[in-house]
Amino acid sequence: MESALTARDRVGVQDFVLLENHTSEAAFIENLRKRFKENLIYTYIGSVLVSVNPYKDLEIYTKNHMERYRGINFYEVSPHIYAVSDNSYRSMRTERKDQCILISGESGAGKTEASKKILQYYAVTCPASDQVETVKDRLLQSNPVLEAFGNAKTLRNDNSSRFGKYMDIQFDFKGAPVGGHILNYLLEKSRVVHQNHGERNFHIFYQLIEGGEEDLLRRLGLERNPQQYQYLVKGNCPKVSSINDRSDWKVVRKALSVIGFSEDEVEELLNIIASVLHLGNIQYGGEDSGNAYITTDTQIKYLARLLGVDGSVLKEALTHKKIIAKGEELKSPLNLEQASSARDALSKAVYGRTFTWLVNKINVSLAYKDETYKNASVIGLLDIYGFEVFQHNSFEQFCINYCNEKLQQLFIELTLKSEQDEYEAEGITWEPVQYFNNKIICDLVEEKFKGIISILDEECLRPGDASDITFLEKLENTVGGHAHLTTHKLTDGKTRKVMGREEFRLLHYAGEVNYNVNGVLSCTHSLCFVLPQVMCMSDNKILTQCFDRAELKDSRRPETAATQFKTSLAKLMEILMSKEPSYVRCIKPNDAKQAGRFDEVLIRHQVKYLGLMENLRVRRAGFAYRRHYETFLQRYKSLCPETWPSWQGKLADGVSTLVKHLGYKPEEYKLGRSKIFIRFPKTLFATEDALETRKHSLGERESHVSHAVVVQAWWKGILACRRARRRREAANTIRRFIKGFIYRHNERCPENEYFLDYVRYSFLMKLRRNLPKTVLDKSWPTPPTALIEVTQLYTRHCVKLHSGPTSCFGERPASPFRLEQKMVASEIFKNKKDNYPQSVPKLFVGTRLNGEEINPKVLQSLGSEKMKYAVPVTKYDRKGYKARPRQLLLTSNSAVIVEEAKLKQRIDYAALKGISVSSLSDGVFVLHVPTEDKKQKGDVVLQSDHIIETLTKVAICADKVNSININQGSITFTMGQGREGIIDFTSGSELLVAKAKNGHLSVTAPRLNSR
Ligand SMILES: Nc1ncnc2c1ncn2[C@@H]1O[C@H](COP(=O)(O)OP(=O)(O)O)[C@@H](O)[C@H]1O
């Protein structure tokens, strides 16, 4: 409800208790109109649902809608028949109390539709099982059957129920529907023999004639033309545009088999329906004596066959009555009028009793069979005609209005009681409400001896010439002085003008109604002809059940229809009183069955007759609105700084703080034990408006805050997850480590593999950091147990290869060939050249220049000579000692000095006189060539960054191991043409090669090793 409070200007209030002017009928109707215009057909009066027939299909009965109302609080969603259904269902489940939903309203107001919607709601939303499915089907299928036999087209409703129906739906402990039971009230039997203009007989007759197969009709002796039957022509309306009798026939036939009717039973049922039509066509002729005789023998023939009775007996029964004279049973002939009346009485009785049989049969089919369901809970649905007033109101109308009088009494009593109970429970003083107690009218109708029904019974059953008029006189004599009854004779002149002489007027709770006494006696009188006897003899099994022989033997006077009705109504009241009621009050918006038309006069009339204003008055007795503290605080807490964003103390204190802050005056509200009661709607609306304003200001901030909170929460979640994961991993690691330590001396196994791997890993890492610095350093870190064996093996292997573990210094083992070169180098340079020790750990490489780094032309001119080694070198000019980048290539025959693509100088090994080098750490060396060789331009001064390697290679290639001179101080070399050059070597802080002032080449080299 709260959700729509803000839209109230457009769509009115969802609950009439929120009408400011709750006593104004105009305000009430205006609210209905506003809502009806917006297709909002449902409105509450407290927990009573008022429903206005939309006369069009609204998209509000889908499965989604059912789901929306499932398990939700009454006031959280807009009013709906599903909300009432769900509320009853939940109360039944949680409080284990039987429920009933009372649906009332005048014909065409939507009662039957409402009850179907409720049934569908339960069929769809309740838990199910295979067995339950069958029951659900039967419950749903009972509708088309009952409607075929009990509904008819009237001026007000094309599918008007002509009987009252109370249906129990039984639920098991799981809340699944497991059975049902139907009680029927007051079938309008007069319709069988007569219909007003524009109306029809019960649907089943037309369905049979239109839809029945040829074969079937032939057997029943029927023609496919309703106009042929006297009982179907009175209203002159065999066809109705909104009804398709043929397809309805199929639906009914199918429904009959779902419910469990055998083919024979259907056949017998249809025999009876056809018999009624044949009975209607029986015509009488009058003898001179005035006695009636039958002129239509064919009908008798059919009837005899269909009813399974003797034709002549039936004939006699239709023209004679039974009288008892001096203790003897005699038959006396009937006159024309009496005979027709006997015929019609038989038709009505046959049809009426068959209808009751049908209901019983459906009940057998719906009855739950399982013993364990004994304690089933029940929801009852009462779909009964509402209070109605016509121009002429007959005995049947009297019964209907009496029924409504009783329901109103029940309603007021129960509503008042529940209000009173709630006030008491909440500790709030009950202020008595002024309301019209209609007990006085109920008493007037039903009181023993003095009541209208008793008087009618007496008049009906007394010997002598009782008539409708004598009944009226008796009424005048017995209850003439009653404030709620008057007659033409008793009333004042003004009222007399609007009353007939055969009428009595009752002042109902809903208004005054004049009832015509014409035919009252015959209406209430049971069949007093010989016909029941004939029916008892029938071969038709249904009829023999309907007309019990025991009934004939009963010497007591049969109960009149009025008493029967009174008794059944009393039983109904008992049933309803034992349950917790909910109410649906249906209103018809116009007489034309048109969508969107809101006929105010008609609606005002119904609002009055349904007693809705009275309902509202009782419901609004003290307070317009009440809510649990929690709900109220939750909704409005943002309106008070102390309660926002949350209230920590007691709920009642929170609400009290809140309403004080809102400025509620003491007379505007009361605080109960668990609820706040607000007296006037305007107080609530003011609060609601304040909330709306507050929402706008809160809206933006809240949305930012809520977004930030979401992000924060998300991020915090991630961090927490990570922390948890790390902690988990750490715990696992520690656990594995401890386990591994315990198993460390075992063979490798899942328990210790992690530990062993870790120990190895950390040993190798330590080893890497602490490798011996020189080849002479024999120290070796102590390996862990797991690595002792492999370390020993490895060191032994290395020693064998290299007479020491040199080659395992972080590099792959050297080839024996290169180790050999190392040995040569050692021979030449060990203890002779300062940078030799630095060269020792470094492996000699195959070449320092690969094929791509040497110009192809050079390679081409070398031809088939095999390249053994190449290294970039610096050449110092003989004149001026200018440094030039060159490549030194060692082939199998010569050393070649190359400048890019040019072969600058080729020195055959054979011609290589010697090689000079200093003892210092520099890389300068001289290749000596013979001076007499004209091709040579003199000795070559070169510098290599890998001097030890380069010279070892040269020495090996040229086989000049012994021709390497390691000089101290200086080297003299020839420059060609007999001239000499000198290179001076000195120790210094850094390497420097330059021409000195004295014309020598000066080489300064840092001292690396102290000797
Ligand atoms: N909720 C509804 N939605 C759409 N049409 C409805 C609704 N209630 C009733 N009607 C229409 O009104 C007609 C009469 O309703 P019905 O329930 O038979 O009235 P009642 O049982 O009160 O005499 C229905 O046949 C249907 O066309």
Ligand SMILES: [Mg+2]
């Ligand atoms: Mg109905």
